[in-house]
Amino acid sequence: MKQRIITAVIALLALMLVLFVLPQQIAMLVIVAVMLAGAWEWSAFLGLSGNGGRVFFVIVIAALLAAVTFLAVDAALVFKVSLAWWLIALIWTFFFPTPIPAAVIWLAGPLVLVPLYLALVTLYIAGPMTLLFALLIVWVADSGAFFAGKTMGRVKLAPRISPGKTWEGVIGGLLAVVLLTLLRSLWVDTDLAVFVPFCLAVACISIVGDLTVSMFKRTAGMKDSGSLFPGHGGVLDRIDSVAAAAPLYALGLGWAGLQ
Numbered sequence: 326m327k328q329r330i331i332t333a334v335i336a337l338l339a340l341m342l343v344l345f346v347l348p349q350q351i352a353m354l355v356i357v358a359v360m361l362a363g364a365w366e367w368s369a370f371l372g373l374s375g376n377g378g379r380v381f382f383v384i385v386i387a388a389l390l391a392a393v394t395f396l397a398v399d400a401a402l403v404f405k406v407s408l409a410w411w412l413i414a415l416i417w418t419f420f421f422p423t424p425i426p427a428a429v430i431w432l433a434g435p436l437v438l439v440p441l442y443l444a445l446v447t448l449y450i451a452g453p454m455t456l457l458f459a460l461l462i463v464w465v466a467d468s469g470a471f472f473a474g475k476t477m478g479r480v481k482l483a484p485r486i487s488p489g490k491t492w493e494g495v496i497g498g499l500l501a502v503v504l505l506t507l508l509r510s511l512w513v514d515t516d517l518a519v520f521v522p523f524c525l526a527v528a529c530i531s532i533v534g535d536l537t538v539s540m541f542k543r544t545a546g547m548k549d550s551g552s553l554f555p556g557h558g559g560v561l562d563r564i565d566s567v568a569a570a571a572p573l574y575a576l577g578l579g580w581a582g583l584q
Contacts, residue, residue: 336563340460344453352449360389360442362560366550367434370541371427381434388435392443400443400575407440407572411530414537421486425544433541437534437568444571451578458509459527459574463566465505466498466528467535473497482532487539495532502528523577527570534569538562 343355364385371381392403410433417423448456474494482490506524510517538561542550550561 344449344457349449353446356442356445356449357389359560359564360438361386363438363564364434366559366561367430367438367541369547369550370430370434370545372545381431384431385435385438388439389442392439400447403440403443404572404576407436407444407569408530408576410436410440411533411537411569411573414540415533418483418486418533418536418540421483421540422543425541430541430544437538440572441564441568444575447575447578448571455578459571460567461505462502462524462527462574463531463570465501466531467566468498469501470494470498470532473500483536486536486543490532490536498532499525499528527574527577530573531566531570535566537569538565 343352347355361382364382367385368381445456448459470490471494473496474489474491477493477497478491480492481488482492482495502524503521506515506517506521509515510520538550542548550559
């Protein structure tokens, strides 16, 4: 636990530096670097090494480059495709364990990473605080679920995918998100009738992201996607929930109370 806390504090300080201190161009490069690290870890789900891993890596780079161009056209379409993917993934969780074909793993990598990249960039351009709040929804939901699950957890959420998660944890996480939105409304004029349900939806889909990446890890026989963050695993272990939540939150930009 001590190692996890130290790693989390260092990561949070690094994030604050990226969002509020570094020039925008450097921050964008950091986002790209995170996506590339995630792509490299994803290739392990395919059991790729050597040339195979490099081919997958190049494919993701090409998809990200296409996304950079597409961002100026209609990023909302990418976010809608992402939402469709996560809904399919949600249905898949009910039938796991089922074999995940290699073709699906190849396709899922860009489907997870490219919309995430576009969402992070979109939210960052909208304002560092906008991006930070989107991340806070995920973190608060995850922390609330952890503590509620530890103290009251009884009914398993998805025992074949993530045995530690419980429905009590989910409820605790959602209640924590409601509290977060209420606290935000003290500083930002907000239509809570719209904002609270929307943030709850973002929190719910973040759980789908977590479970989905866990399915791929279990299929590959992996506990963690990597070891970059001591006590926390790899990049994908840290961004799985955000990968599902950020595109939905970005899609909601412009709605009442979301800017």
